[in-house]
Amino acid sequence: MKFSENWLRELVEIRADRAALAHALTMAGLEVEELTPLGDGLAGVVVAEIVGAEKHPQADRLQVCKVNAGQGEPLQIVCGAPNARVGIKVPLAKIGAELPGGISIKAAKLRGVESSGMLCSAKELGIDTDASGLLELPADAPVGQPLADYLGLPDASIELKLTPNRPDCLGLFGLAHDVAALFGSTVKLPVQATVPVTGPSRRGIRLEAGKDAPRYLGRIVEGIDPAARTPLWLAERLRRAGLRPISAVVDVTNYVMLELGQPLHAFDNDTLEGDIVVRHARVGELLKLLDGSEAKLDEGFVLIADEHKALAVAGVMGGYDSRVTDVTRNVFLESAHFAPAAIMGRARKLGLHTDASHRFERGVDPELPSRALERATELLLAIAGGHAGPVLVAESPADLPLPVPVALRRTRLKRVLGVDVADAEVGRIFTALGMRVEETADGWRITAPSSRFDIEREEDLIEEVARIFGYDNIPTATPAGALTLAIEPEARIGELALREQLAARDYYEAVNLSFVAADLLASWGFTERLVHLANPLSADLAVMRPSLLPGLIEALRHNRARQQERVRLFELARVFGAGDPPVETPSLAIVACGSALAEQWGEPSRELDFHDLKGDLDTLVAWGGEPQRWSVHADGLPGWLHPGRGARVARDGVTVGYLGALHPQLARALDLGADVHVLELALEPLLVRRLPQARAVPRFPAVRRDIAVDLPESVSWSQIEQTVRRTLGEGLKELRLFDRYSGKGVEAGRKSLAMGLILQDASRTLTDDDADRCVREAIAALEQSCKAKLRG
Structure with missing residues (x-):
């Protein structure tokens, strides 16, 4: 979340400087990731107008400009910017000005022509990264006014690194409540007036996606001026939030998203046919998106469509064919609530990450769509004119989330924080955060606003008190309490002991991700009972591992690629199989290749073979005290094992794992370049140990x-x-x-x-x-x- 500091200060009184504000936000869990000062040191920079421009007599790329700076005779300034031309208003750094970056403006001669100042780009002024040309100001900019006053500078661009449980702070209004609570002030949010209906146009809306899209609002605005220019104040707020101004319609939707936290979308109303239909996509359905890419959808996506075609991927991105263009005069504004589970992972599946999906997959206040639609309509009419039709509403109230009161006990609050927080302060904190507070005999009953998806239990409320009260105000004390020592059962071998035994036998422990690529599993022959992830981190991490061996072999390959010829690795972890819920099985896997012994002089060198790994297995089995219950068999081998150098491992006749060399075809497919021996066992049978029993020494000979x-x-x-x-x-x-x-x-x-x-x-x-x-x-x-x- 990136925003303008001045914008935030307009919404809430902050009795602190910039550094104190940044520190307070970070200590409250809203980490300030980056703070960029804007427009510091612009004394001597004014609004100016180019009233004349001629080619420099000694340089093809320079122009000699006559500039009106509001102080009598025009100044002569040599400029090399490609967009320098008569009639535009631009920033002028006068002689004596000190620009950010240590640039001092002095009278100079450029190729024999005197220059009395410098016309500036946004980058030279330190307010943007654009250095492609002069910063062009609106035509009504007052000549001679200090640029800092005109642009509302100095300012700062603040970027927060928000945790996923705080989607309410992805809008300035939501963030303002936290800031008000931190500084003991009140939020100064404007009252949103209802925009009068001046147009008759309407369109039907049908909800067919159930609980995935329980609320959808729309409004047709006709007769807007497509050439209308976004006002400077709005464009600057977008720019300082990291968004480039594009057009009046797009800028308004982006501004409302930043202000309220509610993503909006605008369609060209003339491209729509019939009713708006909110439905699930059909398998294989295609949609060309705004960025020109083609999205192949499935039933997991929610679509915005009309009677004949898809228009947008709900909560992610609009479609190309229904976009607003430079000639669009009639728009259909969309403001909706989508369930987070319906949007989560959909953008990533399409290889996208949008501002809308970032908010919707974390949770947007279901009460915001109406307010956001009114605010966007108000701004659009003020900037581009037009006639607003009635607000069109379709909703399924039963599928909308409802705030649930949560009890907070006074004794529990003190026990967890270790400090007394006055009742009045607790009430002030929750009230400032926009929550409804009811006092009870033993504490409080708190109802969070619909924007606070993260308030579910008492511990969530205690966290709110802690971060607003201030972690610095909570004394540091050594925890006190009675610890109950766990009794290790004698009939069970500890996993740590198993790790130590393997380490003693010259193996290194590896820790791999629990996710693997589907195509890697296919090469091993693992195609059944797989657990596929609905929201994978990437395409290469889309399936829960059914075996530890594919990941371990990849680690072995990684080591061999780095000149490690003798590799011996083991891993103790869980594997996963399909079920409801998925079945998790603790397992042990070993992979080894290279020489049987580390390089030394006492024994002749030889390659590791089946019997070496069988010896390691015998050592582990012997710990259980019942080696006679274990056996190995040459039948029933999986396809990834060598048919003549592999074995099935059984305990009491039940198969618990496999041992042997990898199949040559698999070894070639994985480009291993050497014989690799593997062992994988279910962990539980290995951990069972027979209790020792004392017996008399035999009196009779064997x-x-x-x-x-x-x-x-x-x-x-x-x-x-x-x-x-x-x-x-x-x-x-x-x-x-x-x-x-x-x-x-x-x-x-x-x-x-x-x-x-x-x-x-x-x-x-x-x-x-x-x-x-x-x-x-x-x-x-x-x-x-x-x-x-x-x-x-």
């Missing part, structure tokens, strides 16, 4: 029996382990795989595995017969379940 079996290559070790453990039960204390062989003596497609069975009974010493029976049972189970054969 017995070991070694067996070697011949079985198909496709049978995994996890299948063998589960089969043997299921068969022998608690009598099997440990199963150790100590050899794998394939080659001579073993059929093609088969392998030989040698394992040790550690057997033990808590109540007696096992005999050879007991051990032999266990071996026979294990072999029989392996023959039946795994197609194994005992090797001699």
Whole structure:
């Protein structure tokens, strides 16, 4: 929000200088982002008229001008501005003047011709950035008057960085209430008179967008003068607010938006056909906008249309074909209330950001449209003439927001702020802010005006008291209170401990955005159950991530592009799936590439492989104390994993994640340039820990029996382990795989595995017969379940 300091001071008495005003606004939560003084040091600059102009005898681009400065004989001034011509009125810096920027005006000779002053551009005067030519003043500007007096200078352009919850301060009238509360003064808002109806023209209005557009007002003004020039006072206020004056109609709508905070739009009434229809856009509907771009719309957009065509994207921008031009004599003024949710994100979806959308998506006072329409009509008639038709109103009262009273307790206010604020001061603050105050037994009942969308609960009212009373007036005190220490459950591993374990295994933690691009997910094959954002930050951040791996791999690519060959990253975060509401699942993901070990001399260099990551998984699983409940399988792999170097991870037979190398096609598509191994697991199963239980040291010795079996290559070790453990039960204390062989003596497609069975009974010493029976049972189970054969 950018505005003129002088304009604000007209609306409210401010007993403070510019610096104090800026400080007070910032401390009240209305941060002054930029303050630009305008027109300081213009003593000696007056309004002048060029009464003669001839070409300089020694320079093609210079003119010798005769200038009437209101002091007798015309002055001779050499000027190089392209728009210098007879009849225009411009600023003249007389000899002795000191312009902003340290320019001193002295008598001089330019190419042999004497010059007694300088004709100035707006930039040279420090009141604008335009340096394309002389600042042209209106034809009725009084010659000889000091320019500062004529332009209402000095002034300052103040730009506020407003938070999204304060849309009421996007208009000077709303901001004036805050300033009045800060300085203990009153707002001097003009009373808005009703413009008399002098024209008969009217047009029907139909609301078909439901709660998205519950109020729409319009008015036809006929017979305006399209050549009418915006008065200087209005043009200067626009300029100091960062808006360039364009035409009387456009300038009036912009001025009312700045003054009241209500965006308006003007259509060329002669281009409209039939009734105005406020409706939702149809899928694929196209509209050429004011800036010449073509908007492709969907059902989420609200449109202003007539009986035959679309006219404007509601709350964002008008259409090109119905715009006001230099020959427009009849206009249709629009003033409406649109629900913030209906406008939010629509401008960004079209690649736009407009003053109207900036206000509507934050919330505009639903009571403003009528006042804004009357004010705009009043100004337009005064500037360009014409005849105003009746105000046309269409509204759905049931869909309009209603102010709700909020209770504020005196004890709660003191407890939160830590300071006593007098009842009279509390009442003054809320009254100055335009709120209705009712005293109750334990405090106040406050009803905020319809412009204050942010007042919803007691804490909002306490914030209002704090910022107006002044944070500097609230003493700093150490908080006091009893803290309850949380008890960490023993049956659960903390996430911090998991992070520390991964860091100890040479991984770095990464933190990525929860949003990713849809096309990136498509390359991974994630196309189902996606959560799409209605209001994405950008097209590349339009979908909630269904997996941590795409973001982690992008981080890995970023590191590899910066000469990091060995990259090891992990992330603990949530992934999202479609549902009502969307399903959030805490997950752990690991990505790694490059050498298995950091560069050193003790071990030969080798590339990271599947078993390295499997070892990291085993370490994490071991923390739970029940590694036998975990298994890996070669079936059921997703498309992004290498079919021969990947595994499905299960706990108690339920799939909880995947492990292995990325599929070569995906690696090429992502331009990884190296083998990348990944692991992703649901986090919750990893955090479950079996409580340790004390047991007596076994009194009886263990017995070991070694067996070697011949079985198909496709049978995994996890299948063998589960089969043997299921068969022998608690009598099997440990199963150790100590050899794998394939080659001579073993059929093609088969392998030989040698394992040790550690057997033990808590109540007696096992005999050879007991051990032999266990071996026979294990072999029989392996023959039946795994197609194994005992090797001699």
